[in-house]
Amino acid sequence: MTGPTATFGFRDVDAREKAGLVRGVFDRVAGRYDLMNDLMSAGVHRLWKDAVAARLNPRPGETIIDCAGGTGDMAMRFAKLAQRARARNGGAPARILVVDYNAEMIAAGRARGLAPEIAWAVGDAQRLPLPDASAEAYVISFGIRNVTDVPAALVEARRVLKPGGRFLCLEFSRPISEALRAAYDAYSFKVIPEVGARVTGDREAYQYLVESIRRFPDQAAFAAMMREAGFSQVEWTNYSGGVAALHTGRAI
Numbered sequence: 210m211t212g213p214t215a216t217f218g219f220r221d222v223d224a225r226e227k228a229g230l231v232r233g234v235f236d237r238v239a240g241r242y243d244l245m246n247d248l249m250s251a252g253v254h255r256l257w258k259d260a261v262a263a264r265l266n267p268r269p270g271e272t273i274i275d276c277a278g279g280t281g282d283m284a285m286r287f288a289k290l291a292q293r294a295r296a297r298n299g300g301a302p303a304r305i306l307v308v309d310y311n312a313e314m315i316a317a318g319r320a321r322g323l324a325p326e327i328a329w330a331v332g333d334a335q336r337l338p339l340p341d342a343s344a345e346a347y348v349i350s351f352g353i354r355n356v357t358d359v360p361a362a363l364v365e366a367r368r369v370l371k372p373g374g375r376f377l378c379l380e381f382s383r384p385i386s387e388a389l390r391a392a393y394d395a396y397s398f399k400v401i402p403e404v405g406a407r408v409t410g411d412r413e414a415y416q417y418l419v420e421s422i423r424r425f426p427d428q429a430a431f432a433a434m435m436r437e438a439g440f441s442q443v444e445w446t447n448y449s450g451g452v453a454a455l456h457t458g459r460a461i
């Protein structure tokens with residue numbers, strides 16, 4: 210390989226190939242994606258996502274981007290909270306835009322019959338189909354790890370946010386205790402690819418998932434990348450002992 214490389218699980222691949230490889234993974238698992246999340250995490254991913262939605266606190270009239278939004282699992286939560294806030298306080302409906310570069314994931318999301326506030330667009334986190342300073346909030350949940358050029362996606366997130374706009378990133382991260390790390394490693398490398406193989410028929414997709422988690426920067430390193438991209442008030446909250454972490458910041 211001569212040009213720039215990107216990680217694809219434990220492999221380093223030509224950066225130009227990564228997007229196609231990741232798209233292939235999600236094309237293949239789209240139909241069973243939501244079920245697999247429940248099986249792999251024993252439903253705990255729902256609690257993490259609920260906590261992120263509560264932290265976002267969607268308000269009436271806001272434009273919220275659910276980047277790499279997949280089947281709309283986060284968008285659905287935002288819509289419910291925005292509807293409740295509107296019932297209490299009035300105001301215009303929120304606009305929630307799911308952007309994902311995988312049409313299969315979006316199709317699986319649309320089939321769930323989601324709320325009228327939600328719109329869908331096929332697009333890349335590195336080149337969002339949105340004008341500058343057009344959103345109050347940007348959320349990316351279990352998506353950033355899959356992006357080829359993470360710093361470019363962070364700069365793009367900042368571009369589309371209004372000054373002061375909220376950035377929230379939920380991602381698998383690094384368990385803080387050694388004991389938890391060892392148990393989690395054993396579980397993820399032995400159990401997850403096996404369950405993935407049985408449920409989706411695609412062991413490789415779930416092998417990619419666990420490898421990509423290991424290669425993603427830890428909490429402090431990702432916070433540094435956010436600051437580098439121009440976010441302020443950067444902080445993180447660990448979930449389940451750091452198995453996942455929510456990073457938050459504000460567009461300057």
Ligand SMILES: C[S@@+](CC[C@H](N)C(=O)[O-])C[C@H]1O[C@@H](n2cnc3c(N)ncnc32)[C@H](O)[C@@H]1O
Pocket residue numbers: 231232235276277278279280281282283308309310311314332333334335349350351352355356357
């Ligand atoms: C693990 S799923 C997460 C879906 C959803 N956010 C959730 O929390 O359930 C990752 C999603 O990221 C999307 N994705 C990966 N790279 C992307 C990119 N560069 N731009 C937009 N979406 C991307 C994939 O198509 C997939 O739907």
